[in-house]
Amino acid sequence: MVKTFSLVWICVFFLVGCNPKSYTAYEGANTGLDSTYNGAELEGMIAPYRLAVDSIMNKRIGFAPESLIKYAPESSLSNFAVDVVFSEGKSLAQKNPDYKTLNLKNTIGLINFGGLRAPINQGDITIGNVYELMPFDNTVVIAKLDKEGVSTMLRYLKQEGGQPIANCKIDYRKDSANFFINRELYVGQELFVITSNYLASGGDGMTFLQEAKTKWDSGVLIREVFIDHISSVDTLLAPNLNGRIQF
Numbered sequence: 018m019v020k021t022f023s024l025v026w027i028c029v030f031f032l033v034g035c036n037p038k039s040y041t042a043y044e045g046a047n048t049g050l051d052s053t054y055n056g057a058e059l060e061g062m063i064a065p066y067r068l069a070v071d072s073i074m075n076k077r078i079g080f081a082p083e084s085l086i087k088y089a090p091e092s093s094l095s096n097f098a099v100d101v102v103f104s105e106g107k108s109l110a111q112k113n114p115d116y117k118t119l120n121l122k123n124t125i126g127l128i129n130f131g132g133l134r135a136p137i138n139q140g141d142i143t144i145g146n147v148y149e150l151m152p153f154d155n156t157v158v159i160a161k162l163d164k165e166g167v168s169t170m171l172r173y174l175k176q177e178g179g180q181p182i183a184n185c186k187i188d189y190r191k192d193s194a195n196f197f198i199n200r201e202l203y204v205g206q207e208l209f210v211i212t213s214n215y216l217a218s219g220g221d222g223m224t225f226l227q228e229a230k231t232k233w234d235s236g237v238l239i240r241e242v243f244i245d246h247i248s249s250v251d252t253l254l255a256p257n258l259n260g261r262i263q264f
Contacts, residue, residue: 074145079247083255085137087130090179090264096256098133098150098243099126103183105242106157106211109235116159116209116233121199124209126183127170129221132213133181142247151240155213161231162208169225170210171196177222179262183211188263213239 085094103126110116135149162170171194174180174187188195196203212226214234219227226232247253 074143074148076144077141078144078147078244079142079251079253081137081139081142081253081255084139085253085255087133087136089130090262091181091258091260093255093258094133094136095128095130095181096183096258096261097137097253099128099181099183100256101242101246102126102128102157102213102239103211104246105237106159106235109157109237110159110209113233115231119159119209121184122201123198123206124211125185125198126181126211127216127223127226128181128213129216129223130180131221132215137253142253144244147240147243147247151243153215153240155215155239157235157237157239157242158212158214158217159233159235160210160212160217160226160229162210162225162229164205164207166225166229167196167203167205167208170223173223173225174262175264178264180221182261186259186261186263190263 085097086092087094103124106126107119107124110119132153132155133150134152135146137146137150171187174182175189175194184199186197186200188197198208210226210229212223213220215221216223217226217229217232217234
């Protein structure tokens with residue numbers, strides 16, 4: 018796994034802290050300061066950190082033959098993101114004895130469109146591009162829903178017009194939702210959901226995840242999972258759209 022977080026954010030914090038910012042709607046007494054500090058000296062102090070950040074963020078990790086963008090209910094970017102999170106969650110589960118029963122017949126992936134903040138544009142992909150896509154320190158979480166939780170999830174996804182999902186299909190075109198997991202009709206069993214810590218805490222209105230009695234936070238950053246995946250495949254092909262959610 019590429020370990021970029023600590024150095025990058027320390028450097029970014031230093032740079033941001035040294036850049037002037039403008040604030041509005043603020044009242045306070047001004048205190049005059051007499052400073053003879055040379056701006057060139059300050060820039061000299063910042064320069065090594067700026068170079069360090071640039072060298073990391075500009076590192077090429079892969080190539081996209083075509084752009085990956087997001088839109089509901091299903092898109093190339095959302096399918097890529099949720100599929101990678103789902104795959105990583107399955108691998109992580111094998112390291113936790115409490116999740117040994119997790120398999121393709123009882124597990125789905127679920128993330129949110131709002132967490133994907135930028136497209137992956139055609140051309141070289143850099144670490145900086147992945148930080149633009151996923152600027153948050155979200156981690157991979159596995160939650161287990163009971164039958165009621167699954168019903169609430171299905172109602173939520175219909176109301177929201179869809180969210181990125183993996184290893185399942187939902188057809189809302191009839192009176193009741195037809196929910197398939199790995200091509201098999203869901204029959205009311207408990208369901209493992211591989212997601213993010215933000216959503217597992219009820220973010221984006223996903224209270225069904227917040228109320229799950231069983232949850233495990235792996236501590237693995239989703240951003241790092243994206244970086245590792247893109248680095249391993251080098252050429253990132255746009256996933257097919259296969260009707261994961263139909264209205």
